[in-house]
Amino acid sequence: MDSEDEKTISVRDSKKTALRNKLLTTFYQEGTKSIPDLSDSLQLSIPTITRFLEELAHAGYIIEEGEGFSSGGRRPVLYGLNPNAKFVISVDIGRFIIRIALVNLRNQFIAPVRIINEGLSSQSDILQLIKQESEDLIKQSGISNDKILGAGISLPGLIDIKTGISYSYFTAVGKPLHELFKEIFPFPVFVEHDTKAMALAELSFGLAKGKQNVLCLVLGAGVGLSMIMAGKLYKGNSGFAGEFGHIPVADNGQLCYCGKVGCLETVASGVTLIQNARNGIASGASSKITDLTNNNPEKISLDIIIKAAALGDQYAIALLSRTGESLGKGIATLLHLFNPEMIILGGELSKAGNHITDPIKQTLNQHAIARILRDTELVTTELGENATLMGTVALVINNFFTKGADFPKL
Ligand SMILES: [Zn+2]
Structure with a gap:
């Protein structure tokens, strides 16, 4: 030949x-x-x-x-x-919580999501914890390792797309993240920044599907942003694009955990919201939060504040409103810069519904140019709290379906 x-x-x-x-x-x-x-x-x-x-x-x-x-x-x-042809293990690593899921080719969770109440901020060896919980989850589901396409892992922080090295976590190891995780998983490993994973889920099967210019905000412990531009995930030169939570907006002089002062996260993050609730209640604010936590300030969480607001608690509603206003000011800047067709709100705080979206909308009405605002839809994710987990599943499956030239017979 x-x-x-x-x-x-x-x-x-x-x-x-x-x-x-x-x-x-x-x-x-x-x-x-x-x-x-x-x-x-x-x-x-x-x-x-x-x-x-x-x-x-x-x-x-x-x-x-x-x-x-x-x-x-x-x-x-x-x-x-065929849903059970292959499976993906998905690990969403947060600063305070780790979620692990085993998902089939139809995006169905084949067992309840494993939750580890430790995260990047804890002192434990979280790599070993992830390894043990994942092995246990796979074993209990009766699936053999050769049926697993790969592990999709998401985490926050600065991840250099050229080297795969995180500048925020596991820095002492100095290894690319996928190599680090390869040591605990016997199958291919794919790593993505957490908010970019969420955007990938929105783009693959969420509200951003078929859209060109969409901003995805993850309102959780911090304030994450990822950008879909011209139908593709935009990562920036080194992969650091979207550090929206650390733009300077507040004159409060508060120190952010990133080391700078007055970042958006010092006024609009979940961590700040919880701290404000603790401070307010310690200063005598009357709120259902006190009953819901059995008068233990340590138990105050985003979930509790959202629950209190849903029960009509004025103090919780005011706290969320203040957070929404700060977020609204930040989002007004994003609107002016990117002119997106849609902004998707995700993360735990988005579960507050109108209590968070109304103050954001009101602030946008005040601060955004009406013509730009009119062209932008503000929506809440329909993928729920598993959006980030689904994003890394999409990452693994898309990679297999686009690059897997030789499909092994089952
Ligand atoms: Zn900061």
């Missing part, structure tokens, strides 16, 4: 791989489909689609899923990913 023939075959093979990957990605992001649907959306003939589906079914990735609707004539057979 001369080299021209080899070239023709390799072009043909790469086209086949691309098509196979496209089909699997479509099933992953959009669920079940019929052959005519796929033929329409991928602009390919029915015999071509049929042939590829047969091949993927034979390899164990695709199964029949009943029948779809028909506008007349025979109802078309629906196909979908």
Whole structure:
């Protein structure tokens, strides 16, 4: 065979791989489909689609899923990913909490999410904790390691995309994060910054799907931001883009944990909100928070403050309102800079609903240019508290479906 023939075959093979990957990605992001649907959306003939589906079914990735609707004539057979063909382990590492999930190819959690009440701020060996809990979760689910596509890991802080090194956590080790995590997992490891993982989930199957310019805010312990620009996740030159929580906005002179003074997080983060609640109650503020925590200030959490507000507690509502106003001022800056079509609010604080979105909207009305504001939708994530976990699952599965040229037979 001369080299021209080899070239023709390799072009043909790469086209086949691309098509196979496209089909699997479509099933992953959009669920079940019929052959005519796929033929329409991928602009390919029915015999071509049929042939590829047969091949993927034979390899164990695709199964029949009943029948779809028909506008007349025979109802078309629906196909979908075989949920149990492969699994992903997803680890969301926060400053105070670690969440671990085992998810199948249909994004279904096959066991309750494991929660470890330790995090990057604790003194424990969290790598060992993650290793033990993950092994236990996999073992209890009765899944063998060869069925696991990989581990998707998310964490906050500054992660250099060129080297994979974190400048915020595990700094003493000096190793790229994926190498560090490879030591505790016997399968491929993918690491992403936590707010970027959430944006990836929104882009793959959330409210940002099909949209071009979207900002995702994660309102939790801190204030995270990730940007989808021209339909893609924007990471900046080194991967540090989106440190919104550390823009200087407050004249309060308060020291932020990042080492600077007056950051947005010193007035608008979950940690600050909890601290404000503790201070206020210690100074005699009357609130349902006191009852909900059995008069133990240590037990005050975002969840408790949100619960109190939902019960109509004026003090909790005022605390959330103040946080929302500070956030609103920051978001007004983002609107002016990026002119997004949508801003998605996620993270634990977004569960406060109107108690947080109303003050944000009011502040935006005050501080944002009306013409820009009119073009932007402010919404709350529909992916719930698992958005970040789902993002790293998407990272692992997309990587497998786009780069996995040779699909192992199951
Ligand atoms: Zn800061």
